[in-house]
Amino acid sequence: MRTLQSQSTDIYTEYVRDWKEKGGKVLGYACVATPVELIEAAGILPYRIKAFGHPDTELGDAYLARFNCRFCRSCLQLGLDGTYDFLDGLVETNGCDHLRGMFENWQYVKKYDFFHYLKVPHFLREDSLEYFTEEIQLMRQAIAEHFGAEISDDALREAIDAYDEVFAKLKQVYALREKVPPALTGAEVMRLICTGSSMTARDFSALLDEVLSEKEGARVPEYKARLMILGSATDEVDLIADIESTGALIATDALCYGSRSFWSREGESGDPARLLAERYLGNLFCPRMFTEYEKRRDYILETARRAGVEGAIITYNKFCDLHGVEAVSLRMDLEDAGIPVLVLEKDYGSKADTGRIKTRVQAFLERLGK
Amino acid sequence: MAQVEIRPYEGLINRVYEIFSIVDKLPLNMSDEEVEGIMHVLPADLAKTMRAFTIPRIRNTSLKFLGLMKKWLDGAHEAKRVGKKVMLVPFNFPPEIVHSFEGAWPITSEVLSTLGVAALEGQGERYWDYAMGLGLPDFACSANMIEVGSALTESDFAPDAVISDCFASCDINSKTHEFLARYLGIPLLFLEKTVDNSERGIKQYYKYFFRLIEDMEEYLGEKLDEERMRAVVENANRASELFWELWDLHKFAPCPVPNVFSLMVYGVRYTMWGTEEAVQVIRDMVELSKERLARGAYPAEAEVARSLWTYTSYYFDMGGLFNWMEENGITHLGDGLDLIFPQPIDPTSRESMLTGMAEIARNMPMTRQMGASSMSVQWLDDITWASRELDANCCIYCGHHSCKQTWSGASVVRSELMKRAKIPTLILQGDSWIKRMTPISVLQETIEEFVNNVVKKREAPARATG
Amino acid sequence: MYYAGIDVGSLTAQAVVINAKGIVAYKSIGVKPHPVQSAKTVVDMLIQEQGINWNEVKFCVSTGYGREQVQAEGLSQDNVSEISCHGMGASWLVPDVRTVIDIGGQDAKVIRVGKGGELVDFVMNDKCAAGTGRFLEVQARTLGLSLDELGTVSFSAERTLELSSRCSIFCETEVLHYLQRGHTKADIAAGVNRAMAERVAALVRRVGLEKEVTMSGGVAKNAAVRAELERMLNVRLIKYDTDSQIVGALGAALMARKMGGGS
Structure with missing residues (x-):
């Protein structure tokens, strides 16, 4: 508990401040398709862009429109208002149309010396894997050239191993949250993953050791039902806390600021660049992959079964094209599998909507007979 | 779950087909009295569209265009009847590729939605509502969702497969295609745009393109026949030449090309390109425009604004937009969907023809701009180029609410366009296919204000700057 | 007890x-x-x-x-x-109700219930006011009508004007636009009521309509909205x-x- 609570939801954390003060470089990225191992192998801190439900968007709105996802507008806001000025560059991915817009506008205004666009295919096939492998090599080259840091195969392998260690420990954390009774709440886990996404693998791994030993015998307070949450990009720890305040324990998730950021990183190639391509393109579980619905559905159903959830909340930010459409199929399939679903379309970071969200969750619990 | 009752004959394609069968019977050279007589028997929404299409200055050409649409729908029905595969494609997929196959016929979802909006009483709203009832999001693209909504009722003329080449240029359409194919249990064939304008990116795109052709050949059980393809390519090449001729005619002031031709030319592009009939209809548009040029004909006293629409236009009131504009001296030089960049295809060999088609597909609207390395840079380059070519003195971004990618770049494009070419852009908000979002009179008023207060006061035309 | x-x-x-x-x-x-x-x-x-x-x-x-x-x-x-x-x-x-429509000042809910009144499914608006009583309040104020008048006046409309059902801010601008163009309050009010009904109908379609259907909340008092909604959903709305x-x-x-x- 102590360790977790000390992890703040600041953007410029003490950890990052220290890193910068020691002369370290930081690269911002947003999407789980970014091979962070590559950044870390160059001795640079990969920082996953977050907004933690930041409600202001005025500066962002001068570039993105109200028809764009508010998560992206909030992140852009923090990019433009100087909060993210500690970044030494950005790595864009085409995670979705809104993210692309966010990166383009951010760079249009801020003009970072280092800005690299990693192009991620939307399907998995040998030809797209080859292309993505080249993309990874190009990113490797770009980082090496700009930061004067050669990225050797050995350094890459080392970084991959370090992340594998983190991922294995995160799975242990999930075992603790998914068991009955759970040792951690959903809000705690999201906070932990967000914290880790602004740290090096080695340091996050050490933090996970602390958390695991602290939490081993812990149990969360009473709750009414075990639910799963899935859907679009959200780092809103407060949202999860609000949901849990109704007695709905978020026992597991399929969010990209959750299990989807680490659960599977399978790959088999001996060549580290190709291996990274396989690890990422082969394991995205994101509706941006337009031909893999069944794979995502199975992942979600397996997660739900493993955690023994009694219902699922599919949440997405208003205007999220990918999850907005995906939610329809998932709702049908989850309900067919006997898992009742609450679809929660919401505005990102909208505190004004908290009461309504809680009412909907409570009514969902009542529908479940809780 | 969805509760809107749709009887079988009420599917969009079926209904539109029946209506076009009637429209198709209208003779050329009708008198005003005859037209007026017909208006009285048509339901209100269709009458409104027909009124827009049969104004005297374009009457015959419009009827020929509508006749072409009927032939296109005939093709789909005939295909179904003889066991060919009907393939649902998006507007940014060159239909001549499908026409090159003996055993396939393209139906284009955005064009079908537009025909539904134009021809059906209540426009396309019932199909949109059906899709919403299933839980699909209200920020989806109506251009696609109206037709898709009808297909989802499973009581309309149904496609056998879906081809999506929206991967990497439009999320909402890619997602909608994926959903539709799964829902109907039909194959999804796809083509990704590498968001990369480098030589490597282009090479990879060609690779994906050739793979799609293989996938189509496999699905259709048919190897592309070189001779058949050549015939299609030759028609496409002729249409391309005529397209550029029409493009050049837009350069005259006042513009001799009627506003609604902006829409009609891509209506042809997205459906029957590669056929002899398409060539004929574009030729008719060119001829009429030439004839108007010779006469110096223009619907208003003076041409006060030459507007280039930077992405889509509005399609729920043709008379209220295209005709109203030109009657008020506002020329519609074209919109983003007219940026089709048709190039001649080398008909020498299968390889040369496929490479030519790949290049065409790579440069189709949306694919080219939104699927570029930068969404705003390519789009801006194209708009800047087109506005100079056509001597536009203003741009209008229609702000179709579901175009999240263009909304992402609209602000940058507007300010850069002002910097580079001194061209002001009006940003509107609305749904291009559904009148519920912003009524046409509100749009008209905003356009009027923009023209009176900004465009008229502008100092120099585009060509004089930059 | x-x-x-x-x-x-x-x-x-x-x-x-x-x-x-x-x-x-x-x-x-x-x-x-x-x-x-x-x-x-x-x-x-x-x-x-x-x-x-x-x-x-x-x-x-x-x-x-x-x-x-x-x-x-x-x-x-x-x-x-x-x-x-x-x-x-x-x-x-x-007792036979299966679909409950309740449109209050801030909230719009459509609730599906079982035989004993138990909750089967529901939808509720997010913070957008377009489908709530607030929407009618704002438009009535712009028109200079009371809420009651907004409902009754639209029965004397000659035509129903198109208004945005997607967004209350859009709609407010449009109401002003029509007023400036000299349209009658009745025609505009009819447009407002239809836009409101469209929004509610969209919510109803989300959970699916099963008879019988009741409608309550402040908006239920607007007879024009009720009539539009009955037409759109092809159902009779029961009053309590x-x-x-x-x-x-x-x-x-x-x-x-x-x-x-x-x-």
Whole structure:
């Protein structure tokens, strides 16, 4: 508990401040398709862009429109208002149309010396894997050239191993949250993953050791039902806390600021660049992959079964094209599998909507007979 | 779950087909009295569209265009009847590729939605509502969702497969295609745009393109026949030449090309390109425009604004937009969907023809701009180029609410366009296919204000700057 | 033996007292600054005006947005969401009801219930006001009409003008636009009412429509919206005999009776 609570939801954390003060470089990225191992192998801190439900968007709105996802507008806001000025560059991915817009506008205004666009295919096939492998090599080259840091195969392998260690420990954390009774709440886990996404693998791994030993015998307070949450990009720890305040324990998730950021990183190639391509393109579980619905559905159903959830909340930010459409199929399939679903379309970071969200969750619990 | 009752004959394609069968019977050279007589028997929404299409200055050409649409729908029905595969494609997929196959016929979802909006009483709203009832999001693209909504009722003329080449240029359409194919249990064939304008990116795109052709050949059980393809390519090449001729005619002031031709030319592009009939209809548009040029004909006293629409236009009131504009001296030089960049295809060999088609597909609207390395840079380059070519003195971004990618770049494009070419852009908000979002009179008023207060006061035309 | 329900919403608060047979007493007031204050006031008035002995209330359930605070203050023994309560209340008033439409000032809900009033499914608007009573209020104000007039005047409309049903801000601009162009208030009001009905119909389609259907909340009082909605959904909307404002509190009282072992 102590360790977790000390992890703040600041953007410029003490950890990052220290890193910068020691002369370290930081690269911002947003999407789980970014091979962070590559950044870390160059001795640079990969920082996953977050907004933690930041409600202001005025500066962002001068570039993105109200028809764009508010998560992206909030992140852009923090990019433009100087909060993210500690970044030494950005790595864009085409995670979705809104993210692309966010990166383009951010760079249009801020003009970072280092800005690299990693192009991620939307399907998995040998030809797209080859292309993505080249993309990874190009990113490797770009980082090496700009930061004067050669990225050797050995350094890459080392970084991959370090992340594998983190991922294995995160799975242990999930075992603790998914068991009955759970040792951690959903809000705690999201906070932990967000914290880790602004740290090096080695340091996050050490933090996970602390958390695991602290939490081993812990149990969360009473709750009414075990639910799963899935859907679009959200780092809103407060949202999860609000949901849990109704007695709905978020026992597991399929969010990209959750299990989807680490659960599977399978790959088999001996060549580290190709291996990274396989690890990422082969394991995205994101509706941006337009031909893999069944794979995502199975992942979600397996997660739900493993955690023994009694219902699922599919949440997405208003205007999220990918999850907005995906939610329809998932709702049908989850309900067919006997898992009742609450679809929660919401505005990102909208505190004004908290009461309504809680009412909907409570009514969902009542529908479940809780 | 969805509760809107749709009887079988009420599917969009079926209904539109029946209506076009009637429209198709209208003779050329009708008198005003005859037209007026017909208006009285048509339901209100269709009458409104027909009124827009049969104004005297374009009457015959419009009827020929509508006749072409009927032939296109005939093709789909005939295909179904003889066991060919009907393939649902998006507007940014060159239909001549499908026409090159003996055993396939393209139906284009955005064009079908537009025909539904134009021809059906209540426009396309019932199909949109059906899709919403299933839980699909209200920020989806109506251009696609109206037709898709009808297909989802499973009581309309149904496609056998879906081809999506929206991967990497439009999320909402890619997602909608994926959903539709799964829902109907039909194959999804796809083509990704590498968001990369480098030589490597282009090479990879060609690779994906050739793979799609293989996938189509496999699905259709048919190897592309070189001779058949050549015939299609030759028609496409002729249409391309005529397209550029029409493009050049837009350069005259006042513009001799009627506003609604902006829409009609891509209506042809997205459906029957590669056929002899398409060539004929574009030729008719060119001829009429030439004839108007010779006469110096223009619907208003003076041409006060030459507007280039930077992405889509509005399609729920043709008379209220295209005709109203030109009657008020506002020329519609074209919109983003007219940026089709048709190039001649080398008909020498299968390889040369496929490479030519790949290049065409790579440069189709949306694919080219939104699927570029930068969404705003390519789009801006194209708009800047087109506005100079056509001597536009203003741009209008229609702000179709579901175009999240263009909304992402609209602000940058507007300010850069002002910097580079001194061209002001009006940003509107609305749904291009559904009148519920912003009524046409509100749009008209905003356009009027923009023209009176900004465009008229502008100092120099585009060509004089930059 | 009594059971009670207290519903503290954003604009009004109600309390309903029932016994084994049915409604014994009810009261509705405008809200006070704090939900607990509202709850206390409405209960006090019930005691004073209608002579209810609150000590005989065996179990009380609170609902509405102030439900948790009311329970925390000890005024109720449990709290239930207004969604479940509305479904339950509607089902008691109209036993065959399966779809409950409730459009209040801030909230729009469509609730599917089972035979016994149990919650089957529901949708509720997010913070967007386009489908709520607030939408009508804003447009009525722009037109210089009262809420009641907005409904009645549109029956004299010659044509229904197109207005945005997607966004209340868009719509407000459009109302002004039409006024400036000299359109009649009746025609504009008809457009406003249709836009409102379209929005509600969209919510109904999300959960699916099953008969019978009731409609309650402030917006239900607008006959033009009701008529449009009946046309769009091709269904008759049943009105309650009782004051429809108390449906939530009544549902809460029925929940209380269940929880308190009274049936």
